[in-house]
Amino acid sequence: MAATAKTRHRSADRPTKKPKLGQNFLVDIGAAQRIVDALGDISRCTVVEIGPGRGAITGLLASKAEKLIAVELDRTLAAQLRMAYLRKAHVEILEADILHIDCDSLVQGRSKQITTAPQEMPHKVARVVGNLPYYITSDILLKLFECHKNFDRIVIMVQKEVADRIAAESGTSDYGVLSATAQLFADVENLFTLPPEAFSPPPKVHSSVLRLRIAPKAAVLGVDEKGFIAFLRSLFAQKRKTLSNNLKPHFESAQITSAIRATGLKADVRAEAVPLEQMAALYKSLYKK
Numbered sequence: 091m092a093a094t095a096k097t098r099h100r101s102a103d104r105p106t107k108k109p110k111l112g113q114n115f116l117v118d119i120g121a122a123q124r125i126v127d128a129l130g131d132i133s134r135c136t137v138v139e140i141g142p143g144r145g146a147i148t149g150l151l152a153s154k155a156e157k158l159i160a161v162e163l164d165r166t167l168a169a170q171l172r173m174a175y176l177r178k179a180h181v182e183i184l185e186a187d188i189l190h191i192d193c194d195s196l197v198q199g200r201s202k203q204i205t206t207a208p209q210e211m212p213h214k215v216a217r218v219v220g221n222l223p224y225y226i227t228s229d230i231l232l233k234l235f236e237c238h239k240n241f242d243r244i245v246i247m248v249q250k251e252v253a254d255r256i257a258a259e260s261g262t263s264d265y266g267v268l269s270a271t272a273q274l275f276a277d278v279e280n281l282f283t284l285p286p287e288a289f290s291p292p293p294k295v296h297s298s299v300l301r302l303r304i305a306p307k308a309a310v311l312g313v314d315e316k317g318f319i320a321f322l323r324s325l326f327a328q329k330r331k332t333l334s335n336n337l338k339p340h341f342e343s344a345q346i347t348s349a350i351r352a353t354g355l356k357a358d359v360r361a362e363a364v365p366l367e368q369m370a371a372l373y374k375s376l377y378k379k
């Protein structure tokens with residue numbers, strides 16, 4: 091979400107004079123409110139906040155959500171938040187790496203002692219909000235997609251160029267594996283962009299806020315999620331190469347030619363020009379699914 095790999099945007103009630111590890115804190119309160127509003131009515135929802143930082147968004151969430159679970163990697167910031175919300179029973183502050191958290195345990199409370207069998211318990215669905223570090227945006231999104239059954243809406247702020255790739259449509263230069271994967275699991279909306287001045291200290295880049303409404307399409311497309319995601323990665327392995335050339339390490343040339351023809355694609359087409367539906371058709375043709 092920022093100019094360098096180590097930089098990430100954080101929420102804050104006020105600017106910090108000595109940002110730790112190049113962190114850029116959100117100081118635009120209006121933007122913080124817009125981000126929370128993008129989650130919709132959360133009065134009866136569990137909300138998971140990724141990277142709460144100093145807690146400007148956390149405060150807004152705590153006043154609206156039925157339950158708030160804030161996951162903070164920074165030990166000092168987590169301790170400060172824990173003290174700030176010590177008397178708020180519906181707010182839980184976790185010092186943890188979101189990539190290493192079990193989503194079922196986090197949202198469903200499976201780690202607690204329960205007397206009801208899991209299959210008899212109603213499946214709770216939470217909402218996610220967070221400022222994602224640029225260098226692991228893809229990793230966090232893939233993590234959330236893997237456990238998408240636990241969520242119905244995700245609102246994230248990332249570096250603008252990353253947001254453009256996530257929301258890109260086929261036929262555009264920004265369309266890639268991240269676009270296709272995100273759109274396999276959700277309907278993506280690019281809500282608004284924030285200038286560097288919205289943060290302290292100001293980063294060298296703009297940031298955009300996306301809303302992802304979870305809408306899994308694998309079943310409709312007739313593909314298995316894990317296999318199809320691996321297939322998407324192979325299609326976009328080298329974006330300047332044709333789709334056919336990217337597939338050559340995995341299939342015989344005759345098989346590729348036949349499948350491309352059967353899918354109604356041109357022989358020299360690149361992956362960025364192929365809609366998700368045709369990628370699924372190609373996948374099924376090649377694997378005879």
